[in-house]
């Protein structure tokens with residue numbers, strides 16, 4: 001969550017409510033289940049960590065959703081690191097999805113490239129799991145856990161394929177517009 | 183010009199199908215070097231040119247432009263006869279639909295390429311027996327293809343592809359008609375070939391099949407859009423894969 005919120009600020013500083021709306025828009029129907037208070041908790045943690053600064057917008061009453069949040073240089077650094085990170089099984093689907101949305105919105109990275117990097121990583125892991133399976137005698141129960149890993153990786157790779165198709169159809173600018181329309 | 187360790191090499195390869203308005207560029211200025219002993223997987227959406235590329239590499243089709251080299255010999259300009267001979271001796275094909283001769287038993291299918299290449303019947307039979315053993319089908323040697331399961335048929339087809347000790351095995355969707363258990367049988371054979379140093383090119387839609395390769399190229403619209411080395415990475419170890427670490 002922290003990384004996604006930071007990345008959403010990479011394009012430009014934003015009010016808390018604007019950020020919340022962007023996140024919800026990006027997550028679609030899943031965004032409805034987001035706890036509205038969560039983003040302010042996250043923002044204040046990020047502020048304490050020196051990753052964002054916040055200013056009160058002129059002439060408005062002191063309320064958390066009226067403050068304008070912006071990235072500090074350390075925050076920008078952290079966003080860049082997060083975008084370049086590829087990993088599995090840690091990052092969940094929502095996090096990866098938000099990474100693509102944020103990267104496209106802020107022109108920080110090409111989502112298609114991020115997907116390709118993630119795919120390479122998963123394929124290498126698939127190979128690793130598969131080699132371990134093939135090294136065992138056929139039918140060994142010792143490979144069941146690895147079979148589970150293989151199936152999960154295959155499902156993730158299939159999802160990446162769907163993502164790739166959507167983002168490579170000029171998806172970068174269109175998704176950006178949609179999120180922008182908030 | 184061809185690199186000494188390259189078994190297959192293509193340069194600036196173009197293949198167009200059809201004429202005029204309906205002309206399609208199935209392979210669009212592709213360069214590729216497959217070194218000896220490498221297993222290479224080719225993936226990409228339907229119609230992106232994977233089969234066409236494989237056919238060009240194995241001399242089943244001729245390019246519209248560019249060069250195809252096999253073990254240091256340029257093959258795209260060979261006569262039909264010379265090309266057929268080169269294919270028989272140096273290339274083993276494996277297809278999705280097996281392409282076995284239905285009237286011949288498993289062992290007869292496997293020995294056929296050796297006989298066509300001029301080996302003695304005894305030599306050919308001995309080699310076919312050894313190959314069927316290698317793919318775990320000794321007990322089915324006398325069966326007709328129609329008496330075998332899909333997975334068994336494909337294992338016969340792989341044994342046949344190996345009959346003349348080819349420089350390269352070219353497999354087009356080898357597991358496309360198989361369930362996951364039969365796929366795993368085929369993958370075990372490929373893994374064995376890989377560790378024995380057989381050069382192998384596999385076109386596939388299945389990531390699991392691609393993941394047995396050392397290297398993966400991804401195609402779109404006749405071109406390579408990604409070329410990834412899969413072998414030799416140990417990012418986190420198996421513990422990381424199943425969440426036992428961290």
Ligand SMILES: Nc1ncnc2c1ncn2[C@@H]1O[C@H](COP(=O)(O)OP(=O)(O)OP(=O)(O)O)[C@@H](O)[C@H]1O
Nearest residue numbers: 199200206207208227228229230231232233234235
């Ligand atoms: N003999 C042919 N005549 C005309 N067009 C052809 C011929 N063979 C292939 N094509 C066209 O060339 C393109 C590439 O075909 P190819 O069979 O190589 O694709 P592929 O990647 O193997 O697809 P699939 O995954 O569906 O097998 C397609 O647009 C196809 O329609």
Ligand SMILES: [Mg+2]
Nearest residue numbers: 232233234354
């Ligand atoms: Mg094909």
